[in-house]
Every structure is written in C-alpha cells, then in structure tokens.
Amino acid sequence: MLSDVLKKHFGNGQWNRPMVAFWIVFHLVLIGIPLFLYPIKINTDLYSVLPASHELHKVSEAERTLSSKTTSQFYVLVGHENFETAKKASEILYAAIKEDHSLDTVRLYVDPSSMQEIQNFLFAHRYQMQGPEMVRQLEKGEVDRISSDALSSVYGAFQFSSLDxxxxxxxxxxxxxxxxxxxxxxxxxxxxxxxxxxxxASDSGVQYVMLSGSLAPHVSAIAKEGHIIGRINELCAKMEKETPGLRLAFSGVPFHSYESSSNAQNEVMIISIISMLAIIVLFILVFRSPVPLVMVIGYIFVAGLTALCCTLWAFKEIHIFTFVFGTSLIGICIDYSVHFFMDWKSSQENKTGFDVRAHIFKGVILGFLTTEAGYLAVMLAPFPLLKQMALFSFAGLLSSLLTIMIIFPNLKLPTVEKRIVPLKAADILLKVYARIFALKRPAWICIWMVAIAVIISGLMRLNMENDIRGLYSMSDHLKKSEQLAARVMNLGTSGWFFIISGKSPEEVLQREERLCSRLDAEKEKGQLSSYMATTLFVPSLATQNHTYSLIREKLLPSSQNQLTQLGFGTAENEQFLADFSAASKAMVTMDSKLPSNLGPMLNTLWLGKIDGVYYSAVLPLHAKDQMVFKEMASEMDSVYFVDKMTDIGNELTRLSHIALGLVILAYALVLVVLSFVYGFRAAFRIIRTPLLACIIAASLLGHLGIPYNFFAIVGAILTLSIGIDYSLFFKENAKTMRTTMLAVLLSVVTTLLSFGALGLSSFAPVSTFGLSVLFGISFCFFLAPFNGTRPQK
Amino acid sequence: MPKGFLFSFLGFVFLGVSFAGSVYDFPLNAENRPVLEKSFSILAAHNVTRGHFKQTKTITRISRTFISEGTFVIADGNGIIWDTQKPFPSTLVITSDKIVQKTPQGKNSTLDASDNAAFREFSNTIQAVFSGKPSALYSQFNIFFSVQGNQWKLGLIPKEEVVRSIISSIELNGDLTLNRVLIKDGNQDLTRYEFSAHKYSEDLEPKEKDAFGRP
Structure with missing residues (x-):
C-alpha cells in the first residue's frame, strides 16, 4: 500500500539515496534520542517565563524557593450576610477537597487550643524570648520599672494571660x-x-469564612481535566448558583496559573486550527491538488516534532509559551514549501523535482541562512525562555529546509497541462504596484513626507518600558475576586521583600535581627505597620544568650523582693532560681518543637540551606515608601531587597537591548554576505525592507498605545528574520514575477493568519508579540517589491 | 421536653422568685428579654458614667488574692478608662481602635485594635459588657438573665470555644446601676469588680478627652 503511494507520487528515478538516508538518520537522531531519554515535560510555571534578574542573581535560588512555597498557596473566602450560611458553604467545600491527594494542606478549622500552645511556648522560653523594648530596659538596668510594671499588671484590670x-x-x-x-x-x-x-472577617455586612490550602509538590498548575483548581471552581460556581447571596473570593497563584494555562491551551488550539484551516483552504484554492497539502502537513509535523525534541534534549523540558510562540514556525515553514510548490505547479520547463529545487535553491538558502542567523543571535541572549524559543524555531526550520531540499524534489511533477496556478490575485497586486511605481516625483515626495511625519509621530509616542505588572491581565472575574480578597484579608504584603543570607543559620538569624531593629525604627516613624520574620519566634542564639544573661544579672538579684511584694516566701524564690538555672538549656532553634500554628508561616519565611548557603525572608506589611527599605538593604551586609517585578522589568529592558543589538550584528553580517552575492547597493536594498518594516510597525504600536516592550522587540527580531525572505524571493525570481508574487502572497497570508491569531491572545506578551510581527510582516510584504526589481505595467 | 423550653416557661411563671438561684439556670428568652433591655436602658441613659471600683482577683492555684481599687469612666461612643490607684497605680484606656496601658514608671503600651481582630474583639467585648447595650452582647455570648424586684443578674458565656478558654463566664449584677461584675477565667480563677459612688454627666472632662485621644 505504502509502496504504491510512494510509486504513484514519488519516483522520478532519481532518488538521492545517501541524502535521503542522511535525512532519515538526522530526524531519527534528533527525534528518537530525546524521546528515548526524556519524558515530554511541559513547564507551565508563569514565573519561569521571567529571567533571574541581575539584582537577584546572588539570591535567585532562595527567591525561587520562596516563590515555590508561596505560589502553591491559595485562599478561598466564602461569604454571606448570614454567618451560618457562609460557614455551611465553606464546610461543603472543605469536605469535598480535604482528602484530595492533589493538596498538601487544607485548613478551615482553627484549633481552639492553638492559642494556649503558643502561650505555653512563649512561657517556656520567657528567659530567651523578650522583645527589643524589654532588652533595652534590662540593658539600662531599669529593674524598678520592670518590677513595678509587673505589679501594676497583676493588680490592674483585664489581663490576657493567667496569673497561675x-x-x-x-x-x-x-x-x-x-x-x-x-x-x-x-x-x-x-x-x-x-x-x-x-x-x-466581615466586609460591607458580609461575613467571610477563610479556607486556605496549598497544592501538593507533585501537582502542576496546568489546567487539565479533573484538576483540583478546576474542581474547586466548579464546586464554587455550583454553590453560588444554589445559594442566593453567597459571595466567593479566590486568591493565590494557583488560580491564576490555572486560568492562564487554560487560556494558553485554548489559544494554542485556536491558533493551530486557524493556521491549519487557512493552509488547507489556500492550498486547495491555489494548487488544486491534494499532494502539496498532504506533503506540507507531513512536513510541518516532522519539523514541529524535530523542534520539540531538540528543545527537550537541550532544556529537558519545554515551556508552554514556547508552544504558543512556536506556532509561528508553521508560518515560516510554509513559506519555503509554497515557493517549491509554486514552481512545481507552474513552471512548464521543469523535467523533475530537482529542477524545481534548482530554481528556488538560492532564494530559499539565502532566506534560510538569514532567518537562522536571526535565531542564532537570539539564542545568545541570556534568557532561557528566549533561547528555548529560538532553538525550537531554529531546529524546526532546519528540518523543514532538509525536507524541502532532500525529500520534495523526489515528488513526481504534475503533467504539463496541469501546471497552472490562479494568478489573478497576483496580477491585481502587480498592477497596483506598477501604478505606484508610475507615480510622478511630486506625488512620491508628498507620500514620503506624510509617511515620515506619521512614522515619527508614532515613534515619539512609543513607550519602551517593561512593566511586568502590565503583561499579565487577569480575567475580570479573577480580578474582582483578588480585589475583594485583598480588602477582606488586609494582609498588607507588598510585591517586594527582603532575603537574608549567611553561612550558618545563626549568621542569618543575627543579620535578620539587625534588619528587624531597623524595621522597628521605621515602624515608629509610620513607614510600615508590621513585618513577618523568623526571628520573632526563633531569635539568634546570641540574642537568646544575651537576654538570658541580662535577666540573670539584672532581675535575679531582685527576685526575692518581687516575690515578697506578691506575697510569696523564700521557698518560692529558691524554686524560681532553680527554674531559671534549668532554663539555660531551653534555647530555641529551627529544630525545636515550635507551636504547630506557626509551622506554615515559619516554613515559608525560613528558606533553609540552598547550595551551601542559608537564607530567610522578611516580609514587611503595609509598607509605604519603597525607597526607604531599598536603601536600608543596600546599607546592610547580605540583606537583599527583592522587588521582583521592577527588577525583572529592568532586566527585560536590558535583554531587549542585548537581543536587538545581536540581531543588528547578525544583519551586518548578512549585509556583508549579500554584498558578495549581489553587490552592496542591492544587498542594502534587500535588508532595508525588513528594517523599514520594523520601524513602521514600531510607529504603529506607538500610535495604538501598545508598549514597545521586550515582547514587541522579539516580534521585531522575527520580522527581521522572516521579512528578508520576501525581498530575496523578489530579487531572485524577477523573471517569474507573477508566480513569485503569488508565492509571497500565499506565504504572507498564512504567516499573517498565524500571527494575527496570536495578536488576539488575552495574554498581553503573546498579543504584543503577535501584533508586532503582524504589522512588521505586512509592511515587509508591502515594501518587498521596492527592492530594485520593479514590476512593470 | 427541651431544657431551654422548660426553663423559659418556668422563668416566665416564677420570674419573681427565680433570683435566688444561679443566673445560669435562666437562659434569655422572649419573656425576660424585654426586662433585660429595660434594665440596661437605665444603665445606658447617661453619656458618661463615673465611679469607684474595687477589684479582687482570686488565684486558686497559688492561693493568692490581689485586691486593688480605683476609679472608672464609661463614656458612650468613646470607651472606658480604668484607673487603678491602689496599691500599684496603672491606667487602662479601651477604645474601639486601641488599648492603651500606662504606668507611672513610664510604661506606655498601645495595642492597635483597628486592624487586629484579637484586640478588636477584646475591646468590643469589654465595652459591650460595661456599656449597658445588650444588643452588643447577643452575637458573642450565650445570655442568661434573672430579676427580683429591681435587682437583676446577667450571665454571659462566650459562644466561642477559643474565647471560653480565656474567659469562662461573666456575671453582672445591678439595679439602677451596675454594682458588681464577676469574671471567671479559663482556669476558673475569679475576678470580682464592685462598683460604687456612681456619678453621671453628659460630657467628658478635658483629661478624659485627652485619654481617649479626642480633641
């Protein structure tokens, strides 16, 4: 059966067996080995899209550890005007998920004895764990004050703790x-x-019951059938429907990751379907034969699989966004096949498929080299995701070139009478261009002046900031939910925090205490309301020893007097002194048994040992002027101010410049190479087309108010890589201008459909990237015929 | 027959003779609720109530009793000032958004109750108990009430288990004024407050305004 098909469509009798064998071995190695060595692992972590910013390099691992802890946590607030209804609904949700293996923890109920446990813990370590105020009083020797304050409390009203x-x-x-x-x-x-x-907690008359949880470490946030977040969403939606007045608020990264990965999956599907449908319709319309369509589908499948496996081989995983961006590969691959089949289906002179290859060889090879040069340049950028996307496209394109050059020429040609393509659209376009070229000089001057004015005004409006906050736009539902949760929970955490490092736990704790004393001073000034730190419950051993010594030196001599005033005798004093002596061993360390209620918090703040270095995090609450805290960290040893969003924004701007610089360098090299082939003037005309297209696209983004950020620049880089092909095809195929115009038109339409769909994405970076390429490629197509080989009327 | 129903029925019938027993035998019900609200409305008739208190803390486990006395100010809408004068002076000011403790030696601790639920609950509970507004108590306590003549007793048991571990019960005794409060803590230790020399006014004095942080 297969041999019949091969005989029917292949077999010009000129099989280049060594080359075909090379093609087979090449693909077997690049596809087979990675598939054998590594399982297909898809990374859906939104945070891993972002580079470890320059400022964070020293503590990036610690920051990732903190992120991995906090990003698995989630909160559901179940609210109703009637507390009983809210509680009942929260209990239904709790019962549905409490035994779920996808969750590491689920908490609804608070153990009433937890407060007592904390009280007992603080009492057991009272000689080690006193706050800075008490330590200051002891250091100053204010024993009378401590003593009389205690007596005033004993005789005063309303105490929090027992006098037992x-x-x-x-x-x-x-x-x-x-x-x-x-x-x-x-x-x-x-x-x-x-x-x-x-x-x-209550808000606007509604009582909100809090249910908290965290995903188990083995659970990915990627949306799939039966995912725990999906089930929580479904159950909550059902409860909302069944219980009038029930209000639910969701907070935490898992909800966002689930939603965005769900959107990304849907988008990949939509973009792929649109691209494939467009290809099918266009190919059938233009070639009126199933052969090119079947060949192109197979060829794209092989190129895509090669791209996927090479990426797996190099990175051990593939990011979901590489898939999204990688759909652009379809558009580029089609360009080469379209040029092949256009000649295959239209040229009357060809004897075999190898003649077709000879006709398109120079244009496709030059286009391939310039495109791959762009990808290679992008691969040099110090940004793993960008490298991944560039490698994906590089490998896919290499595979597609080999298929075009080795496999496609073996296809049987259609009979001479069937070598016809519909050239009406191409003829119309050529007529339009011929009219444009026939314009008189004053008209050209007017067009240029208007164009330059419009382009410059757009460029002046260009916003080149990389604000990460603006890149992720959550759905209205989730946004309202987060706003409500933030208002009700009133946690006051900022997007920034401190990370403290040290060679030992003790060194970290001591450094953290120095930071906390600075934070206490700022607290007095109203710069923050509070902070979360490990040392509030596990002070450094140095501080515990110091406190213990101070109490021994300052308070112990007065203990008999104090006990007497409270009506006790010498026996109680002796017992007190014995207890104090025994407490010298009651030091608290991270290994001590801490109150169970504090476990989750301390587990988040204490990052532990990472690559031989110990880390902890301190989270300021309700902080005001960020600069005060940034300056504070800069003045302290091994204390790092981590503002991930701002740092990453700055890092992306830096990377954008590096990537753009690399592509310009690659372009300079392309100019040199093309100068050898065509001479400098013609080479310059070829490369000016994509350059101009990128400038116009940037101007258009400026007019539309879309930030010209990292992702727009990546789009520009791809425009430069792909767009040069159109100039080259026009340059190379000046004699067959009609079929070249049709081939380029077909390429452009398929590419634009792919990127146009990306432009519709709800994820801002994908949309910006898509629009940048959409505009860039459109202008490339429009400008390509102006490269010196003018179509005539 | 449910115990609550039986007691409410008997409470209604023997309202006049029920005072001799424990107040906790008389849950608040539809019959005695108006009586409670009427009794409390008398307490809440004045903007500012001042008086003298005697506090007796009995700690059973260490067999000690600590007696202190001083003055108090209960100001509707402002809060409470608890000024302990003997034997060791201290002042406690409780408002809806803060709890301030001061001693002559210089201790001045402020607990912010505005966004701290634990302090806010403590502050609201204390103010609810002393304000003469029973509506503030209904949500937080199981309420018991008995009356004989113009003498009434109000028993409060916190609904929350976690609060019960700190305060087991509160009993208020009064007639036209609040005369006595008994607070039993989680360890069953008893603190007794006896109030006397009640005085009323419509306005705060300047130093009281200062204490509440009012202009």
Missing part, C-alpha cells in the same frame, strides 16, 4: 512575650477573628 504561674514568673516576662506576639499578629491575617472555630 506568678510564683514562677513574678516579673510577668511570659505575658510580656505574649503581648509582643499578639501585637505582631502573625498567626493569621490581621483582619480575621475566630468564630465557631473558623477564621472569619
């Missing part, structure tokens, strides 16, 4: 610790109180 242990703690050091803890309010969100064993 008064004989063991006559200076109320335990209560002092507890008050400090309560002031910092770290065990849960500030806005939440406990009601019927759940956390509840």
């Amino acid at each position: 242990n008064l004989a063991k703690d006559p200076f109320l050091l335990g209560e002092n610790s507890l008050n400090r803890y309560l002031s910092s309010s770290l065990f849960s969100s500030l806005a939440f109180g406990i009601k019927e064993n759940v956390l509840v």
Whole structure:
C-alpha cells in the first residue's frame, strides 16, 4: 500500500539515496534520542517565563524557593450576610477537597487550643524570648520599672494571660512575650477573628469564612481535566448558583496559573486550527491538488516534532509559551514549501523535482541562512525562555529546509497541462504596484513626507518600558475576586521583600535581627505597620544568650523582693532560681518543637540551606515608601531587597537591548554576505525592507498605545528574520514575477493568519508579540517589491 | 421536653422568685428579654458614667488574692478608662481602635485594635459588657438573665470555644446601676469588680478627652 503511494507520487528515478538516508538518520537522531531519554515535560510555571534578574542573581535560588512555597498557596473566602450560611458553604467545600491527594494542606478549622500552645511556648522560653523594648530596659538596668510594671499588671484590670504561674514568673516576662506576639499578629491575617472555630472577617455586612490550602509538590498548575483548581471552581460556581447571596473570593497563584494555562491551551488550539484551516483552504484554492497539502502537513509535523525534541534534549523540558510562540514556525515553514510548490505547479520547463529545487535553491538558502542567523543571535541572549524559543524555531526550520531540499524534489511533477496556478490575485497586486511605481516625483515626495511625519509621530509616542505588572491581565472575574480578597484579608504584603543570607543559620538569624531593629525604627516613624520574620519566634542564639544573661544579672538579684511584694516566701524564690538555672538549656532553634500554628508561616519565611548557603525572608506589611527599605538593604551586609517585578522589568529592558543589538550584528553580517552575492547597493536594498518594516510597525504600536516592550522587540527580531525572505524571493525570481508574487502572497497570508491569531491572545506578551510581527510582516510584504526589481505595467 | 423550653416557661411563671438561684439556670428568652433591655436602658441613659471600683482577683492555684481599687469612666461612643490607684497605680484606656496601658514608671503600651481582630474583639467585648447595650452582647455570648424586684443578674458565656478558654463566664449584677461584675477565667480563677459612688454627666472632662485621644 505504502509502496504504491510512494510509486504513484514519488519516483522520478532519481532518488538521492545517501541524502535521503542522511535525512532519515538526522530526524531519527534528533527525534528518537530525546524521546528515548526524556519524558515530554511541559513547564507551565508563569514565573519561569521571567529571567533571574541581575539584582537577584546572588539570591535567585532562595527567591525561587520562596516563590515555590508561596505560589502553591491559595485562599478561598466564602461569604454571606448570614454567618451560618457562609460557614455551611465553606464546610461543603472543605469536605469535598480535604482528602484530595492533589493538596498538601487544607485548613478551615482553627484549633481552639492553638492559642494556649503558643502561650505555653512563649512561657517556656520567657528567659530567651523578650522583645527589643524589654532588652533595652534590662540593658539600662531599669529593674524598678520592670518590677513595678509587673505589679501594676497583676493588680490592674483585664489581663490576657493567667496569673497561675506568678510564683514562677513574678516579673510577668511570659505575658510580656505574649503581648509582643499578639501585637505582631502573625498567626493569621490581621483582619480575621475566630468564630465557631473558623477564621472569619466581615466586609460591607458580609461575613467571610477563610479556607486556605496549598497544592501538593507533585501537582502542576496546568489546567487539565479533573484538576483540583478546576474542581474547586466548579464546586464554587455550583454553590453560588444554589445559594442566593453567597459571595466567593479566590486568591493565590494557583488560580491564576490555572486560568492562564487554560487560556494558553485554548489559544494554542485556536491558533493551530486557524493556521491549519487557512493552509488547507489556500492550498486547495491555489494548487488544486491534494499532494502539496498532504506533503506540507507531513512536513510541518516532522519539523514541529524535530523542534520539540531538540528543545527537550537541550532544556529537558519545554515551556508552554514556547508552544504558543512556536506556532509561528508553521508560518515560516510554509513559506519555503509554497515557493517549491509554486514552481512545481507552474513552471512548464521543469523535467523533475530537482529542477524545481534548482530554481528556488538560492532564494530559499539565502532566506534560510538569514532567518537562522536571526535565531542564532537570539539564542545568545541570556534568557532561557528566549533561547528555548529560538532553538525550537531554529531546529524546526532546519528540518523543514532538509525536507524541502532532500525529500520534495523526489515528488513526481504534475503533467504539463496541469501546471497552472490562479494568478489573478497576483496580477491585481502587480498592477497596483506598477501604478505606484508610475507615480510622478511630486506625488512620491508628498507620500514620503506624510509617511515620515506619521512614522515619527508614532515613534515619539512609543513607550519602551517593561512593566511586568502590565503583561499579565487577569480575567475580570479573577480580578474582582483578588480585589475583594485583598480588602477582606488586609494582609498588607507588598510585591517586594527582603532575603537574608549567611553561612550558618545563626549568621542569618543575627543579620535578620539587625534588619528587624531597623524595621522597628521605621515602624515608629509610620513607614510600615508590621513585618513577618523568623526571628520573632526563633531569635539568634546570641540574642537568646544575651537576654538570658541580662535577666540573670539584672532581675535575679531582685527576685526575692518581687516575690515578697506578691506575697510569696523564700521557698518560692529558691524554686524560681532553680527554674531559671534549668532554663539555660531551653534555647530555641529551627529544630525545636515550635507551636504547630506557626509551622506554615515559619516554613515559608525560613528558606533553609540552598547550595551551601542559608537564607530567610522578611516580609514587611503595609509598607509605604519603597525607597526607604531599598536603601536600608543596600546599607546592610547580605540583606537583599527583592522587588521582583521592577527588577525583572529592568532586566527585560536590558535583554531587549542585548537581543536587538545581536540581531543588528547578525544583519551586518548578512549585509556583508549579500554584498558578495549581489553587490552592496542591492544587498542594502534587500535588508532595508525588513528594517523599514520594523520601524513602521514600531510607529504603529506607538500610535495604538501598545508598549514597545521586550515582547514587541522579539516580534521585531522575527520580522527581521522572516521579512528578508520576501525581498530575496523578489530579487531572485524577477523573471517569474507573477508566480513569485503569488508565492509571497500565499506565504504572507498564512504567516499573517498565524500571527494575527496570536495578536488576539488575552495574554498581553503573546498579543504584543503577535501584533508586532503582524504589522512588521505586512509592511515587509508591502515594501518587498521596492527592492530594485520593479514590476512593470 | 427541651431544657431551654422548660426553663423559659418556668422563668416566665416564677420570674419573681427565680433570683435566688444561679443566673445560669435562666437562659434569655422572649419573656425576660424585654426586662433585660429595660434594665440596661437605665444603665445606658447617661453619656458618661463615673465611679469607684474595687477589684479582687482570686488565684486558686497559688492561693493568692490581689485586691486593688480605683476609679472608672464609661463614656458612650468613646470607651472606658480604668484607673487603678491602689496599691500599684496603672491606667487602662479601651477604645474601639486601641488599648492603651500606662504606668507611672513610664510604661506606655498601645495595642492597635483597628486592624487586629484579637484586640478588636477584646475591646468590643469589654465595652459591650460595661456599656449597658445588650444588643452588643447577643452575637458573642450565650445570655442568661434573672430579676427580683429591681435587682437583676446577667450571665454571659462566650459562644466561642477559643474565647471560653480565656474567659469562662461573666456575671453582672445591678439595679439602677451596675454594682458588681464577676469574671471567671479559663482556669476558673475569679475576678470580682464592685462598683460604687456612681456619678453621671453628659460630657467628658478635658483629661478624659485627652485619654481617649479626642480633641
């Protein structure tokens, strides 16, 4: 059967067996080995799109560890005017997901004994864990004040802690610790109180019950059938429908990752379907034969598979956005096949497919080399995702060239009488161009002046900032949800934080304490309301020893007097001194048994040992002037101010410039090479087309108010890589201008359909990239005939 | 027959003789609720109530009793000033957005209750207990009420288990004024407040305004 098909469509009797064998081995190696070595792993982590910014290099691993901890956490607020209804709905949701293996933790209920556990912990370590205020008083020797403050509390009204242990703690050091803890309010969100064993906050008359959870480490955020986030969304939607007045708010990266990956998947599907349908319709219309269509589909499949496997080989995984961007490969691959089949289907002179190859060889090879030069240049950019996308396209294009040059020439040619293509569209376009070329000089001057004015005004409006915040636009539903959650939870975390590093846990904790004392000073000035830090519960050993020594030196001599004032005798004092002595071993470390309620928070803040270095994170709450904190970190040793969004924005701007510089360098090389082939003047005319197209596209983006960011620049780079082909095809095929115009038109239409679809993407970077290429390629096509080989009327 | 129903029925019938028993035998119901609200409306009739208090803390486990006395100010819409004068002076000011503790030695701690649910709940509970507004108590406590003549008793048991671990129950006694409050903590230790020399006015004095942070 297969041999019949091969005999029918192939077999000019000129099979170049060594080359075909090379083609087979090439693809077997590049496709087979990676598939054998590595499973297909798709990375859907939004954060990994972003480069480790320059400022973060030293702590990028620690930052990633923190991100991986925080990005798996999520919150669902279940609200209703009636608390009972809200609680009941939250319990339904909790019951549905509490046993789910996709989740690491799910929390709805608060253990009523948790407060007692914290109180006991603080009491057990009262000689080590005193706040800066108490330490300051001890250092100053203000024993009378500490003593009388304790007596005032004992005789005063409304205490938070019991006086049962008064004989063991006559200076109320335990209560002092507890008050400090309560002031910092770290065990849960500030806005939440406990009601019927759940956390509840109210907003605009609605009672919100909080359910929190985190995805299990093995669970990817990618949207797929039966995903836990999808099931939570479905269940919540059902509850909302069934319970009038129920209000739900979702917060946390898993919801965003799920939504965006779901959109990305849908978009990949839509873009692919549109591209393929466009190809099918256009190919049938133009070639009126199933052979080119079948060949092109097979050829794109092989090129795509090669691209995927090479990327897997090099990166061990493939990012979901490489797929999205990679759809552009379809458009480029088609260009070469269109040129082949245009000659195959139209030229009366050809005897075999190898004659077709000879006709298109120079144009396709030059186009291929210039495009690949662009990809190679992009591959040099220090940005893994960009490298991945460039390698994907590079490998796919190489495969497509080999197929065109080795396999396609073996195709049987159609009979001479069937070598006809519909040239009406090409003729119309050629007529339009001929009229344009026939314009008189004053008309040209007017056109140029208007064009230059429009282009310059657009370029002046160009916004070249890379604001990461603007790149991800969440859906209205999720946006409202996050806004509501932020208002209700009132956590006050900023997009930035501190990371502290050290050679040992002790060094990290000591450095963190120095930072915290600076933060305390800023707190007094109103620059922040509070902060979350490990040392609030696990002070450094140096601080614990210092506190313990201060209490021994300053308070112990007064203990008998204090106990006497409280009505106790010498026996209680002796017991007190014995307890104090025994407590010298009660130092708190990260390995100590800490209150279970603090576990999740400390687990997030303490990043532990990464590549031989220890790290922790400090999160300021309700902070105001970011510069104050940035300056603070710059003055401190091994304390890093991490503002990921701003740093990454700056990094992307830097990378954009590097990538653009590399492509311009590649273009200079292309100019040199083309100068040898065509002479400098003609070579310059060829490359000016895509250059001008990029400038006009940038101007258009300026007029439309779309930022000319990193992704627009990547689009420009691709325009430069692809667009030069059109100039080359016109230059190379001046004698067959009608079929060349039709081939280029077909190429452009298929490419534009692919990128036009990308331009419709809801994900801003993809949309910007798509529009940048769409405009660039359109202008390339429009300008390509102006490269010196003018069509005549 | 449910116990609550039985008590409400008996409470209604024997309202006049029920005072002798424990207030916790008389849950608040539709019958005695108007009586409670009427009694409290008398307490809340004045903007500012001042008086003298005697506090007796009994800590069973260490067999100690700590007695102190001082003055108080309950100001509708402003909060409470608790000025302990003997034997060790201290001042506690409770408002809806902060709890300030001061001692003559210089201790001056402020707990921000505006966005801290734990402090806010504490502040609201204390103010609800002393403000004479029972509506503020309904959501937080299971309420018990008994009355004899013009003498009434109000029993409060926190609904929340976590609050019950700190405050087991609160009992208020009064007639035309609030005379006594008994607070039993999670360890069953008892703090008794006895109030006397009540005085009323419509306005705060300047130093009281200062304490509340009002202009």
